[in-house]
Amino acid sequence: MVKLGNTGAAVARRGGIKGKVIGGAIAAVILLIILFNIFNFADTDANKIGLHYGGGVVEDKKFKSIIPPGSTNKLIGPGDTVYDYPIDQRSYIIGGAGADTDNADEVTVVSKDNVRLGVRVQVYFTLNRSEDVLKSFHERIGLKTDAYTDSGWNDMLQAYFRPQIDRALAAVGTNYNWAELYNNEAKKSAFQTAAAKEFTRLLPAAVGGDYFCGPSYTGNNACGELSFTIQKPTPLDKGIIDGLEAKQRAELAKATQEQKNQQVNVELQSVKQQVALLGSQGYLLKTAIESGKIQFMVIPQNGNVSIPVPTTATTTPR
Numbered sequence: 001m002v003k004l005g006n007t008g009a010a011v012a013r014r015g016g017i018k019g020k021v022i023g024g025a026i027a028a029v030i031l032l033i034i035l036f037n038i039f040n041f042a043d044t045d046a047n048k049i050g051l052h053y054g055g056g057v058v059e060d061k062k063f064k065s066i067i068p069p070g071s072t073n074k075l076i077g078p079g080d081t082v083y084d085y086p087i088d089q090r091s092y093i094i095g096g097a098g099a100d101t102d103n104a105d106e107v108t109v110v111s112k113d114n115v116r117l118g119v120r121v122q123v124y125f126t127l128n129r130s131e132d133v134l135k136s137f138h139e140r141i142g143l144k145t146d147a148y149t150d151s152g153w154n155d156m157l158q159a160y161f162r163p164q165i166d167r168a169l170a171a172v173g174t175n176y177n178w179a180e181l182y183n184n185e186a187k188k189s190a191f192q193t194a195a196a197k198e199f200t201r202l203l204p205a206a207v208g209g210d211y212f213c214g215p216s217y218t219g220n221n222a223c224g225e226l227s228f229t230i231q232k233p234t235p236l237d238k239g240i241i242d243g244l245e246a247k248q249r250a251e252l253a254k255a256t257q258e259q260k261n262q263q264v265n266v267e268l269q270s271v272k273q274q275v276a277l278l279g280s281q282g283y284l285l286k287t288a289i290e291s292g293k294i295q296f297m298v299i300p301q302n303g304n305v306s307i308p309v310p311t312t313a314t315t316t317p318r
Helices: 002-038 131-145 150-173 178-183 185-207 238-291
Strands: 040-042 048-053 063-067 074-076 081-086 090-094 107-110 116-119 121-127 227-230
Touching: 048 074, 048 131, 063 131, 081 131, 090 150, 107 150, 116 150, 116 178, 121 150, 131 150, 131 185, 150 185, 178 185, 185 227
Parallel strands: none
Antiparallel strands: 040 074, 048 063, 048 081, 090 121, 107 116, 121 227
8 A cells, every 4th residue: 555655646746747847838838929929020131121110009100210121130029010122123114025916015105197106115213212212102102002012012113103104105205206206216216315304204293202213223322313215116007117118118119210210321421422532433343342242452563473373183094
């Protein structure tokens, strides 16, 4: 009986130790959960900048700080949120996907002579990372469009860039005839410059601030202007291009024939002058000599001339 009692006590002691270990592990897990809720950490990629906003139960959801690009394990408060935005060069391209197909996305512009043209556009830029400007962009545009996400960023560009590009091209397109924009590089360059100027005027007014800088902006230099380029405006009616090419071929053929006629006239005048100088017989003789039909030899006066006489080969009988 004594042995059984000792054994039971030992088992009870071991069970108590095991229970304490399990209880301690559970307490540790609970403590870690509490700590992770109290202490929050944020990371940013090398090409992203973070906006840190409060979100705890005892504070307002207000801007706190900027999280620099490439940050790791940045300690933030419980419930706080960091919104990431790109700082590298970005683009908005109309006519990129399927650009070589007939149904590619294009901006439609009506020329001065009422021809509908398709225009493909490329805009290159960077996000202004000045703290106050970036904070304003996030609160006015970013939160509304979820621009801190990839899909939201694309939606933001479509919502704010595209309408202003359409308006800019429409405003300046009516100053040019379609053939000028299609064939004249100087006119196309002037059209692009005017459209870029109009777009850079319209965009800040539409978004509410100078939120976008040029592609060379690094955060430490001047903001600069966005890069705005267009490809050759092309009539949507392909028959217009065919007609232009046919007209150009006809004009080229006409110019070639006129050049040939001019050459013939020059040659004819030369013949008339030679006939007047040599007479008709003299001109014919000169022409025959030049063509090789008549061969002659100049014999020096009082000179001895040896003329080779062809010999006939003889065959000796055997």
